[in-house]
Amino acid sequence: MKILVIGGMHGNELLGIDLVKYINEKPIPNVQVILANQRAIEASTRFIKKDLNRSFPGNIKGSYEDIRAYELIKISKKYDLVLDFHNTYCPDNDCGFVGQDSDKKLYDIAWLLNLDKIIIADYDCMNKYASNCLSIEISLKSNLYNTQLWYERIKMLSKLDELKVTPKISKYSFIYRITNEDRDIYSLRQLNLKAFQPLPKTLAKKMNQKTPVYPIFIDDKFTPYYYGGLLTKIS
Template sequence: TPTISRKKHIIKPITCHYGSGKPAVAIIGSLHGDEPVGKKIIDALSTLKIIKGTLTTIIAHPYALCRKKRFIEEDLNRSFPGNLKGKLEEKIAYNIMKEVKKTNYLIDIHSSTTDIQDAIIIKHQNKKIRKMLDIMKPRRAILMPKGIGDGSLINFFPQALSLEYGRHNSRRTYCRSLNDIKRMLRFFRMIKCKRLEKKKYKSNYYRVYDIEKKPKGFIMKRSLRNFKLVKRGELLGVIKNKEVFSQEDFYPVLFGPKSYPDIMGFKAKRLKRMI
């Protein structure tokens, strides 16, 4: 069996282009191999007729996807902008960057093991990001500042966002993510489809400011919920029967017992508005 380094095909994401001209929209799915919802959405998008502009779809990490593993050597979404002479995921990241360099708008699809729903993560604030948020109108928009998640794909594109709409293999995650992508394509007149139901709620905005490290052996409190305010002194979990308490007030983002190996999740503050 050839070694990973010799299998040149595994560093190539599966890329398809539909239509031509502007706007150029890229949809990226399955940056993590344990998130098959991205591929399923891209399969659905392949059936659409593009009547204006260019739609590029990318199944980012098919090698990890078919093995149902988050990554092979390192997290692909911490490997950008990539390196053709680096580790496996760095090579994949390099090839993805080549595919999307002329993109006007980029959407990166994710799913989670946590209770997070209908959230969009951004790394930049500008008018085009504001337009995307207004079109998709998520329940929650989260700004990841410089210094946190800087190796992610969306860090390298001013008009990019990540969808975190729910759990792995959830029908709800699939439907909500696909509908909001269609909502944006319809707004740009790239597709014809029935008008989607108007969202009646207002988006809530958050700014991540730090991570919460996960000590070895830590067991998280089951009742802890994302976006529900954690108060200073509140119980977070236990280590060998020793209770661990929060040192400050914060809103948890992507907190979960299996979300990350070395951190509990991200700590955020609530904002009145994003931009």
């Protein structure tokens, strides 16, 4: 299948950027690469004016990120599959992201890539507008933070025409963004919260959340404007 690999949707998340460079050095037939937020990558920052992954479907007359979002959607249509790489400081946070109306084959692909957790994103990220886009979130300390490993996996995928797998994937969606104020009010730093491990029931109740509820992106330095997110399990 024809694959587009996106690096640097967030300009300071290095796995995808390194992967794009690596594939450029050792090309794979049927696989093309693109650096998404090129200006942010040059500046080693998440974004220039606004978060590119909150700027979809984009606008050709808007800011730099609006234009890039517009271009990425256009380019993505030429591929069977788009793989978009991200990183987080939060440990044990490896997962995939798809949109609500995404192609069902993305679940098979996630499973083939050893991802067993998928978040269905409903905000203005690329997944919402590109039904062939699987975003891959890898913790900085994960064993999966490995350029060579992803290179081999993408090479494997690119040779497949048919997928015959039965994915066993847990699906989640965001129900709340934990603010820095919440962090202080509920003394969250002392609680040693872990990604995808249910929030203690008493705390969930205090935060007016139905249980079970699962934290993610806890204290992620890439997104210091939030303390984390809360997910609900869909299936």
